[in-house]
Amino acid sequence: MKPATHRQKKKKDTAVQVTNDSSVVSKESAAARCYFNDVFLQHFVCRAVRRAPLINRGYYVRWKAVDHCVRMFLHITEKCSQRQILSLGAGFDSLYFRLRADETLDRAAVFEVDFLDVARRKAALITSNTTLRGLLDSRLPPPAGPVHVRSSQYRLLGVDVREESQVEEALGAAGLDRAAPTLILSEVVLTYMETQRSDAVISWAAKLLPQSLFVMYEQIQPHDPFGRIMQEHFLKLNSTLHALRHYPDASAQRRRFLDKGWEQCVCLDMNEFYFGLVPEEERSRVESLEPFDEYEEWHQKCSHYFILTASRGSLVDQALLAPASVSPALSISPSWSPTALSVHAVPVWVEGLGMASTSLSPGKVLLTGGSSRRGRWPMASVLIRGQEGWRSISVEPVEDLGVRLYHTVTCLPGRGAVVYGGRSSPLNPIRGLFKVTFDPCGPPCPPESEGQDSVKVCVEQMVCTGDPPPPRWRHTAAITSHKENSCCFSAGRDFLFVFGGQNQSEAVLGDGCFLSVDQQHWTEMPVEGAAPPARHSHSACSYQGGVVVFGxxxxxxxxxxxxxxxxxxxxxxxxxxxxVRPPPVPRYSHCAHLTGEKLIVVGGVWLHSDGVPGVVVVDITACSSVEFSLDTTSVPWPLMLHSFCCELTDPEEPVLLLIGGGGNCFSFGTHLNPQPVTMELGAALG
Incomplete structure (x- = not known):
């Protein structure tokens, strides 16, 4: 090997080893917040760091999936005279110590294999810590060769997993029994190897251990926006995810193992695991541990990781993953139209998530609130379409609106809009309503020829009577009207209908509340029919005096x-x-608009790994739907259509303007769409 090539390989190996240090800190953070019980992780970190709730949840579901498989294996093999766990690339995992403390390692041994430097560091931590050292059996001879820690039930080996002959020789010397039922564990290890090397490891394990269960946790779906951000993150760390190129989805991973000598294989993405194998009571416990409002990134993270079990031998077949049930949100698959809708970037810088928008007039869109790379503050702006395209103009003053995300701004009949709800943090909902009107002395925006870059508006807090609903965010608000109502003094008036959402005490709200716009009075209205399930992050559009709610x-x-x-x-x-037939794929965090009798639902998040939501058109009269994918080839950056705004720019032209969107992509960094995009709906409307 040439020196330069050797140095390059060494650099990449070091980068992969660094991922162990980051991972164990994240696992310890989740354990410290009681997502799972592991008192031993604290002994493997130099300094505890509190991770964001999103990362804590992500490491919880990883831990839970692996622990589920380990416990199932130990249960299936509990009557065997000998069984063993072989952890490849184990890093600073505490599995052995947890199982030993739980007294579940009867007639079982744990073998861990990792890089020499990692094994040395882990061995030093173990031997210098009285708690860890106390869980080892010291009656065996001192370790020698690649074995750095040796007890009757635990062997830590410093060997490069890619070197098959060395690994096989070291394991044999350490006492691995090829005939015993064996669990082979690989948590985000093989993907860092060149695919030819990782394929060889999978084949080698199948040949070496005829009674075995292979458990693997890795990434999938590299080509959608979240997947692109994920890949870029690991490239920056010099830790390329090699397996994604050849095995991009769960189906490809299943074929991979069956082709490499394994008899059966089950592969679930983490949404399928979480909703199929984690009991509802346990999910409720986990979801109540910390304030949380990053659902989109949580579900996307889960759709980009999988847990796989592959087996050889009849005994361990029983330990294959088997979901208890399949959620309707996963059982309905998209049936795509052959037509894709084109999306084009608009050359004006506007970014943010959790904003709200409303169309003031053709070619004029008001934006309020949200969060961007510059932070959160009482911001508002107007997007104006002129002869030279779209431009953004700031709005002054806006201090009365406060800092808010996931609120609504609803255009009123006549002039102005109502701003309602939102939050500054998951513990701080915004109370009260505000009416926004433009300076009556001038137009909403000055002529472009004047070169002004700001618009003055009037922000007035609405003092409403009646019984106000609880504060909320991620709700909807739409204008309804009622011509006759003998039991209500607000007869014949327009109402702001507020539906659903969440707040700091309720994960979902299912109430519908009516505000008489003219009288500024919260009004009780008779509502018949079966009440819809509680929800948030849905859509609601005014329709024939009422409202159409979706998802x-x-x-x-x-x-x-x-x-x-x-x-x-x-x-x-x-x-x-x-x-509706066919039923639309369940989704949330989307936007929707009505054009005639057709509901245009754009973007959002669903639980499927099969692509990302584009546009579904629901024909209200025919009760039918059609799913359209998006052609984003002309957009130079990943387009994330959740937590965004959407407006029809002109009733005469079926063109949508999509503004903002993005999120904190797990531990991979924040991505916000830097520019609005336009989408032509002609092909979808027929």
């Missing part, structure tokens, strides 16, 4: 795909559920 995230943390219509009646309103 959202339900009470069990699962996306909904229902279409509901709130229709005016003689006495009040009535809920109706549409039986």
């Amino acid at each position: 959202g995230l339900g009470g069990e943390g699962v996306p909904l795909g229902d279409t509901l219509v709130l229709r005016p009646t003689e006495r009040g309103f009535c809920w109706e559920r549409m039986d």
Whole structure:
């Protein structure tokens, strides 16, 4: 090997070893917040660091999936005279110490293999720590050769996993029994190897251990926006995810193992594992541990990682993953139209997530609130379409609106808009309503020829009577109207209908509240029909005096795909559920607009690994739907369509303007769409 090539290989190996240090700190953070019980991780970190709730959840589901497989294996083999666990690239994992303390390692041994430097560091930590050292059996001879820690039930080996002959020789010398039932564990290890090397490890394990269960946790779905951000992150760390190129999805990973000598294989992405194998009571416990409002990134992270079990031998077949049930949110797959809708970037810098928007007039869009790389503050702006395209103009003053995310801004009949709800943090919902109107002495925006770069608006807090609903965010607000209502003094008025959402005490809200716009009074209205399930992050569009509601995230943390219509009646309103065929794939954090009798639902997040949501068109009259993918080849950056705004720029032109969007992509960094994009709907509307 040439010196330069050797140095390059050494640099990459070091970068891979660094991922161990980061991973154990994240696992310790989750354990410290009681996501799972592991008192031994603290002994493997130099300094504890509190990770964000999103990262804690991500490492919880990883830990839970691996622990599930380990416990299942030990249960299936509990009557065997000998069984063993072989952990490849074990790093600073505490598995042995947890199992030893739980007294679940009866007639079992744990073998760990990792780089020489990692094994030496781990051995030093173990031998210098009285708690860890006390869980070892010191009656065996001192370790020698590649074995750095040796007890009757634990062997730590410093060998490069890629060197098959060396690994096989070292394991044999350490006492690995090829005939005993064996669990082979690989947590984000093989993907760092060149694919030819990792394939060889999988084949080698199948040949060496005829009664074995292979458990692997790794990444998938490299080509969608989240997957692109994920890959870029590991490239920056000099830790390329090699397996993604040849095995991009769960189906390819299953074929991989079957082709490499394994008899059976089950592969689940982490959404499938979480909703299929983690009991609802346990999910509720975990979801209540910390304030949390990053659902989109949580579900996307889970759709980009998988847990796989592959088996050889009849005994361990029983330990294969078997979901208890399949959520409806996962059972409905998208059926794509052959037509893709084109998306084009708009050359104006506007970014942010959790903003709200409303169309003031054709070619004029008001934006409020949100969070960007510059932080959070009481910001608002107007997007204006002129002869030379779109431009952004700041709005002054806006201090009365406060800092808010995931609120609504609803255009009122006539002039102005109502800003309602939102939050500054998951513990601080925004109370009160504000009416925004433009300076009556001038137009909403000055002529472009004047070269002004700001617009003055009037922000007035609305003092409302009646019984106000609880504060909330991730709700919807739409204008409804009722011509006759003998039981209500607000008869014949327009109402702001607020539905769903969440707040600091309720994960989902299912109430619908009516605000008489003219009288500024929260009004009780008779509503008949079966009440819809509680939800947040859904959409609601004004329709024939009522509202059309679509999707959202339900009470069990699962996306909904229902279409509901709130229709005016003689006495009040009535809920109706549409039986749409084919049923749209459940999703949330999308936007929606009505064009005639067609509901245009854009973007969002679903639980499928099969692509990302594009546009689904729901025909209200025909009760039918069509899913369209998006052609984003002309957009030079990953387009993330969640936590964004969407407006029809002109009723005469079926063009949507999509503004903002993005999120904190797990531990891979924050991505925000830097520019708005336009989408032509002609092909979708027919």
